[in-house]
Structure formats: structure tokens, C-alpha cells
Amino acid sequence: MSKKILVLPGDGIGPEITAEAVKVLDACRAAGLDAELEEGLVGGAGYDAEGHPLPESTLAKAKAADAILLGAVGGPKWDTLEDLTKRPEKGLLGLRKHLNLFANLRPALLYPQLAEASTLKPEVVSGLDIMIVRELTGGIYFGQPRGIETRDGERVGYNTYVYSESEIERIGRVAFEMAQKRGGKLCSVDKANVLEVTILWREVMNRLAPEYPDVELSHMYVDNAAMQLVRAPKQFDVVVTGNMFGDILSDAAAMLTGSIGMLPSASLNERQQGMYEPCHGSAPDIAGQGLANPLATILSVAMMLRYSLGESALAERIERAVGQVLDAGLRTADIAYPGTRQVSTAEMGDAVVAAF
Amino acid sequence: MSKKILVLPGDGIGPEITAEAVKVLDACRAAGLDAELEEGLVGGAGYDAEGHPLPESTLAKAKAADAILLGAVGGPKWDTLEDLTKRPEKGLLGLRKHLNLFANLRPALLYPQLAEASTLKPEVVSGLDIMIVRELTGGIYFGQPRGIETRDGERVGYNTYVYSESEIERIGRVAFEMAQKRGGKLCSVDKANVLEVTILWREVMNRLAPEYPDVELSHMYVDNAAMQLVRAPKQFDVVVTGNMFGDILSDAAAMLTGSIGMLPSASLNERQQGMYEPCHGSAPDIAGQGLANPLATILSVAMMLRYSLGESALAERIERAVGQVLDAGLRTADIAYPGTRQVSTAEMGDAVVAAF
Ligand SMILES: CC(C)[C@H](C(=O)O)[C@@H](O)C(=O)O
Ligand SMILES: CC(C)[C@H](C(=O)O)[C@@H](O)C(=O)O
Numbered sequence: 001m002s003k004k005i006l007v008l009p010g011d012g013i014g015p016e017i018t019a020e021a022v023k024v025l026d027a028c029r030a031a032g033l034d035a036e037l038e039e040g041l042v043g044g045a046g047y048d049a050e051g052h053p054l055p056e057s058t059l060a061k062a063k064a065a066d067a068i069l070l071g072a073v074g075g076p077k078w079d080t081l082e083d084l085t086k087r088p089e090k091g092l093l094g095l096r097k098h099l100n101l102f103a104n105l106r107p108a109l110l111y112p113q114l115a116e117a118s119t120l121k122p123e124v125v126s127g128l129d130i131m132i133v134r135e136l137t138g139g140i141y142f143g144q145p146r147g148i149e150t151r152d153g154e155r156v157g158y159n160t161y162v163y164s165e166s167e168i169e170r171i172g173r174v175a176f177e178m179a180q181k182r183g184g185k186l187c188s189v190d191k192a193n194v195l196e197v198t199i200l201w202r203e204v205m206n207r208l209a210p211e212y213p214d215v216e217l218s219h220m221y222v223d224n225a226a227m228q229l230v231r232a233p234k235q236f237d238v239v240v241t242g243n244m245f246g247d248i249l250s251d252a253a254a255m256l257t258g259s260i261g262m263l264p265s266a267s268l269n270e271r272q273q274g275m276y277e278p279c280h281g282s283a284p285d286i287a288g289q290g291l292a293n294p295l296a297t298i299l300s301v302a303m304m305l306r307y308s309l310g311e312s313a314l315a316e317r318i319e320r321a322v323g324q325v326l327d328a329g330l331r332t333a334d335i336a337y338p339g340t341r342q343v344s345t346a347e348m349g350d351a352v353v354a355a356f
Numbered sequence: 357m358s359k360k361i362l363v364l365p366g367d368g369i370g371p372e373i374t375a376e377a378v379k380v381l382d383a384c385r386a387a388g389l390d391a392e393l394e395e396g397l398v399g400g401a402g403y404d405a406e407g408h409p410l411p412e413s414t415l416a417k418a419k420a421a422d423a424i425l426l427g428a429v430g431g432p433k434w435d436t437l438e439d440l441t442k443r444p445e446k447g448l449l450g451l452r453k454h455l456n457l458f459a460n461l462r463p464a465l466l467y468p469q470l471a472e473a474s475t476l477k478p479e480v481v482s483g484l485d486i487m488i489v490r491e492l493t494g495g496i497y498f499g500q501p502r503g504i505e506t507r508d509g510e511r512v513g514y515n516t517y518v519y520s521e522s523e524i525e526r527i528g529r530v531a532f533e534m535a536q537k538r539g540g541k542l543c544s545v546d547k548a549n550v551l552e553v554t555i556l557w558r559e560v561m562n563r564l565a566p567e568y569p570d571v572e573l574s575h576m577y578v579d580n581a582a583m584q585l586v587r588a589p590k591q592f593d594v595v596v597t598g599n600m601f602g603d604i605l606s607d608a609a610a611m612l613t614g615s616i617g618m619l620p621s622a623s624l625n626e627r628q629q630g631m632y633e634p635c636h637g638s639a640p641d642i643a644g645q646g647l648a649n650p651l652a653t654i655l656s657v658a659m660m661l662r663y664s665l666g667e668s669a670l671a672e673r674i675e676r677a678v679g680q681v682l683d684a685g686l687r688t689a690d691i692a693y694p695g696t697r698q699v700s701t702a703e704m705g706d707a708v709v710a711a712f
Contacts, residue, residue: 089549119480119587140517146552154521157556161496162514164507191600193445196502200513226582226608227616231475244547248604252582260583 003035003309006065008058011044011078011088012282013292013345014071020294020349021069021301027356028305028314035309038065042095043073043088043282047081053091054098062095067308068275069300070095072282088282096136101267101275102167103174104136104246105303108233108253108263113326114335117258120233130236130253131182133175134246136267138167141243161197163242168204170270175240176212185237187218189225189245201242222249229253254279261293261334264300266307274308276300286333290344293332295322298352321355328355359391359665362421364414367400367434367444368638369648369701370427376650376705377425377657383712384661384670391665394421398451399429399444399638403437409447410454418451423664424631425657426451428638444638452492457623457631458523459530460490460602461659464589464609464619469682470691473614476589486592486609487538489531490602492623494523497599517553519598524560526626531596532568541593543574545581545601557598578605585609610635617649617690620656622663630664632656642689646700649688651678654708677711684711 009015040058073088110128143160179186188205190198263279278296305315336342365371396414429444466484499516535542544561546554619635634652661671692698
């Protein structure tokens with residue numbers, strides 16, 4: 001049966017970059033991928049058209065899809081919305097929660113062709129290849145109770161950082177399996193010297209470890225992890241952590257490569273249904289100018305083929321095509337430097353299709 | 357009246373590095389500082405001697421002191437203690453809470469003599485001078501309720517991230533005043549797109565801003581802040597944030613300098629009583645070998661003189677002496693490289709005293 005892919009362009013540069021990724025998806029279909037594409041509204045675009053960042057129609061399409069390709073959401077236009085439940089980000093958070101996309105895979109991979117882009121010394125980052133596995137539907141992002149209320153005559157804000165054993169176990173298994181397929185090393189990041197919730201986290205990771213004897217499990221406090229990412233990032237293979245720490249560490253790790261315009265991500269549920277999106281944001285300042293880098297979104301399509309559509313061979317073809325385009329010296333503005341050829345968003349997409 | 361300084365050597369390299377800092381304090385007393393020194397037990401040392409990481413006698417001395425110099429706490433010896441309330445870290449957290457040391461000042465300063473030590477490219481970090489102001493007695497570190505309990509047949513761990521307006525306001529004022537004395541820029545870090553507690557945080561910072569018209573206030577999400585610290589750290593002057601985000605970001609910022617053995621910190625309460633300690637940990641692996649760098653602890657003495665003892669001139673003399681010793685090429689093992697002269701912990705302390 002034909003697979004269903006939902007494309008959610010979103011806001012800012014979202015429409016431009018997803019358009020290029022769709023070109024690549026079309027090339028895959030021409031090469032034999034049996035898939036139907038549909039479009040939907042999300043984020044600010046959803047709010048503007050239907051009054052909600054995650055319109056009912058979009059959620060229904062998302063539930064029916066095998067995979068979702070998301071551009072990016074948000075922008076200054078909606079930052080002043082009084083009703084926080086209507087902010088673009090809530091569209092993203094709603095999709096994660098409703099589809100139960102608990103496993104967020106965020107690779108931080110340094111492309112040798114772009115080694116110069118890093119702010120770190122080449123010897124520190126060359127060959128960098130980290131996979132961050134972030135829990136995405138629990139923790140402090142969704143914990144109850146939460147709110148702002150008056151206590152003893154003044155306002156107090158509060159959120160709840162909470163994980164159950166089963167939530168920890170299921171993300172733990174994803175991470176252990178990822179480590180088995182990669183370098184066999186898993187580092188679990190917590191703050192077990194201060195937070196009870198992460199004492200439980202560490203305990204569950206330790207309990208799972210004997211089931212994966214080929215994986216070497218270690219533990220690190222989050223402050224030390226932030227430090228070690230700067231000091232010696234190549235010590236990491238797979239990192240597993242909760243929603244909030246994962247948000248922070250995956251962005252830091254991505255920036256180590258210096259080319260966040262290159263980094264894809266996947267968010268999966270238990271039946272491998274997934275949402276795929278670039279790690280970067282909606283960059284409203286450069287939207288509509290053909291300056292955006294579509295490669296992170298194109299590489300998100302590769303992740304989609306691998307994790308949700310069972311088409312690893314096509315995934316590899318995309319990744320190889322991206323490598324070739326970089327080898328040929330083509331660069332969007334964010335990764336251009338003297339001696340390379342600067343191309344537009346669409347030219348980059350076309351070049352990848354041509355190399356596919 | 358003579359000032360009271362409590363010295364808490366703690367664990368690991370703590371005793372070695374505080375011994376050198378005490379030499380410098382003695383030099384200050386010879387130069388006119390009217391102060392009495394006392395010693396106390398904390399951390400693992402407190403647990404071993406009195407069964408508690410913060411013995412009653414230590415707490416009493418701490419309350420009576422004008423300033424506390426702390427070495428470092430913790431080590432593998434106590435990591436397996438079943439009773440978490442007895443772990444060395446609890447000694448530190450207890451001192452912070454009992455003395456109400458809500459304002460943690462963590463400078464990330466790159467010494468030009470040590471520019472090579474950074475893993476970042478010189479142009480990215482040269483001249484780096486960030487002051488992180490971290491709230492230290494609230495937030496998720498101390499929030500209630502917290503614990504691990506059974507719900508619906510499985511265990512659940514939870515912590516509470518909570519701040520009141522008055523807590524936010526008092527740390528905000530410290531940060532605004534710090535920005536006034538420095539470059540006039542304050543960046544408040546939160547996660548206001550997801551966490552209600554930080555929506556309140558942002559609101560209070562905005563409310564304070566008009567009282568400090570000479571300070572330019574900006575806001576940044578914590579994930580972006582982690583990224584910007586790697587991408588372009590020199591954009592920051594003063595950063596203010598909560599306890600947990602501050603823990604993570606200050607460690608990342610410290611590591612940007614490549615020489616965490618150089619970085620002091622101060623933790624102050626409303627009456628400028630303070631605890632001073634190096635940013636680094638207890639490094640049990642190198643304890644007792646004369647390898648530890650005492651400069652972070654010595655520079656913590658300088659902060660103590662400045663913030664708690666009203667002796668800025670002596671503080672500057674210490675800082676100048678440290679600069680001279682570095683200029684002369686003296687280095688402990690952690691910051692040594694070819695062409696410099698490697699010295700022991702004690703030799704480094706003696707050299708600072710000689711240059712004082
Ligand atoms: C936009 C925001 C809600 C989101 C998050 O915090 O998860 C983003 O930072 C991300 O990492 O995907
Ligand atoms: C030891 C630990 C409890 C402490 C903290 O998390 O605050 C440390 O990391 C610090 O930053 O001083």
C-alpha cells in the first residue's frame with residue numbers, strides 16, 4: 001500500500017526549505033518510492049488561517065500519515081499573542097504529544113567539507129558524530145501541575161519535572177538499540193546528585209544495561225555534559241537524556257559543527273511513525289529571499305526514508321547526493337566561504353536532485 | 357572589628373588548594389587585612405568525621421563568619437552512600453540554603469596568557485569576559501514537592517521548578533547592578549515558550565528594566581543560549597538565569613576558556629555574606645599529588661575581598677599577582693604546554709605570594 005507523507009511547511013523559511021525537500025521526495029517517487037504527499041497548516045500559518053497552531057484538520061491528517069515532514073514554526077508576528085496556547089510552538093508540541101513521538105533523534109555530525117565552519121579547533125571536532133536521543137513527550141515540558149498563581153500575596157510560577165519508570169524505559173531502549181547499531185557507547189545524562197526524578201532515570205538505565213551487554217553505559221551530570229561537549233565532544237557516541245536537558249544539549253552539540261543548516265532530526269513513536277524536521281528554526285529574518293539552506297530538511301527526508309518508510313537504500317542515495325553537492329563546492333549563504341560557489345535555496349535543492 | 361573567615365577544605369584536592377589560598381590570605385593579613393581564620397569540616401570530610409556532610413558545628417561557624425572559603429566536595433568514596441541526604445553535595449547545598457546565598461556569580465574570563473588552552477578558535481574567545489549570575493537557593497534544586505513514589509503500579513520521580521516574584525526580583529536586581537558596573541548588557545535566559553515558571557521570570561525582568569535605564573536587557577531561550585555560547589560567546593556581558601539553567605550554562609561558559617582551573621565563584625546573600633569557591637570539582641583522581649591548580653581558589657579569595665570584606669585594593673593585588681605569575685610562564689599541570697614551566701600546587705601558591 002502506498003505510504004502517506006504529510007508536509008507541513010510552517011512559518012518563516014519553512015515553505016522554501018520544504019519545497020526543496022519535496023523535490024527530493026519526488027525524485028524518490030520517480031525512483032520507485034510508493035508514497036502520496038499531502039500538505040497541511042501548522043504553527044503561525046495554522047493560526048492565521050484557522051485560529052489555531054494545530055488545526056483539527058492538520059491533526060487528523062497527521063494521525064493518518066506514515067510520516068510527517070515539518071519545515072519550521074514561529075516568528076515575531078506571533079510572539080506577542082497573549083494566549084500562549086495559540087503560539088506557533090504549541091503546534092509543534094501538540095503534534096509531538098498527540099502522536100506520542102517520544103523518541104527524538106538528533107545527530108550532530110560534522111561534514112568534512114564544512115569543517116571550517118565550526119568555531120572549535122579542527123582537531124577537537126574533526127570526525128564528530130554524536131547521536132542525541134532526547135525524550136520528547138514527557139518531563140518538564142508536559143508535567144502537571146504547572147501554572148502561575150498567587151500564594152501569600154505574590155505570584156509564583158511552577159512546573160513539574162516528572163518521569164515514570166515506563167517512560168524512562170522506552171526511551172532507554174531506543175538509545176541502547178541505537179548504540180548497538182553505532183559505536184556501542186551510551187552516555188545517559190542526568191542530575192542525579194540533586195533531582196529525584198533523575199535518580200529514578202539513572203536507576204532504570206542501569207536496570208536495562210544487562211540486556212544490552214554489547215553496549216557500554218556511562219552516566220554524566222548535565223553540567224559536566226555541557227562542559228564535556230565543549231572540551232572533548234568526540235568522547236560521545238550516543239547520548240540519552242530527558243526532554244529539557246536534551247533540548248539544551250542537542251542545540252549545543254549541533255552548534256559544535258558550525259553548520260546547523262545541515263542537521264536533520266527525527267521524532268518517532270512506538271510504531272515508527274515519525275515527524276522529521278531540520279534542527280534549525282524558522283529564521284524569519286531571511287525568509288523569502290532564497291538564502292535558506294534546504295539541506296537539513298533534505299537530510300530529514302533521508303531519515304524519514306530510513307526510520308519510517310523502510311527505504312534505507314533511498315536514504316543513502318540522498319545522503320550521497322548531498323555529499324557530492326558539497327564536494328562540488330556548492331554552498332548556501334550560511335555555509336559559504338571564499339573559494340566555494342554560493343547558490344540559492346532552490347539551486348541547492350535542484351543540485352541535490354541532479355546528483356541523486 | 358576583625359572579620360571572620362571560615363575555611364572549609366572539603367574533599368579531594370580541596371585541602372591542597374585551600375592551603376595555598378590560605379597562604380595568600382596570610383599575605384593579605386600581613387598587608388593589613390584584619391581577619392581571623394577558622395577551619396571546619398564539610399562534604400565527605402564532614403561525613404567521615406561526624407556522620408553528616410554539613411555538621412552542626414560547621415553550620416554554626418558558617419553562620420558566624422563574614423565569608424567562607426570552600427575547596428571542593430565529593431568523591432567516589434561517598435558515591436555509593438544509600439542515604440542521599442548524607443552525600444557530600446548536600447553539604448554544599450545545605451550551606452547555600454541555610455545562609456540564603458541566593459546570588460551565585462560565575463565569571464568566565466579568558467586569560468590572554470592561556471588563550472591556547474581553549475578548544476575554540478582564538479578569534480572566537482580572545483577577550484572573553486562573561487559574568488553569569490545564577491539564582492542559587494530556589495528553582496528546581498529546592499522546589500517542593502519532590503520525590504519518588506508509586507503511582508498506578510509503577511514508580512514515578514518528580515521535582516518542582518518554582519520561583520516567586522520576590523525571588524526573581526532579588527536575583528534580577530543583583531544582575532542589573534552587575535551589568536551597570538560592567539558593560540551595560542544583561543541577557544536573561546529562560547524557556548518562556550514552554551515553562552510557565554519562566555514566563556513569570558521574564559515578566560519580572562521586564563518589570564525591573566525601566567529602573568535600570570543604563571542597562572540593555574535582552575531575553576534568550578536556554579537552548580539558544582547554549583548554542584550562542586558555542587557560536588559567538590563574546591556577545592554576552594552579564595547573563596542572569598535560574599538555578600538549573602545556570603548550573604549548565606556556567607559550566608559550558610567556563611569550559612570555553614579551556615582553563616577551568618582558573619575560575620573562581622562567589623555565592624552571596626542579602627547582607628553580602630558570601631561563600632567563595634573554585635568552579636571546578638574535587639578531582640579525586642589527582643588529589644594529594646601536588647598537581648592541582650590553586651589559582652581558582654586564590655582568585656576566589658580575591659572575590660571574597662571584593663564582595664564580602666570591602667577590600668578591593670587587596671583583591672586587585674591578588675589578581676595582579678596571578679597575572680604576573682602567568683606572565684612569568686609558571687603553570688600547573690592542567691594549563692602547562694611546551695615552553696612554559698610546570699610547577700606544583702604549592703610552588704604556584706608560593707609564587708603568587710611572592711608576586712603579591
Ligand atoms: C520550539 C520549542 C518548543 C522546541 C523545544 O523546546 O522542544 C525547540 O526548541 C526544539 O528543540 O524542537
Ligand atoms: C555539586 C552540585 C550539587 C553543584 C550544583 O549543581 O549546583 C555543582 O554542580 C555546582 O554548580 O556548584
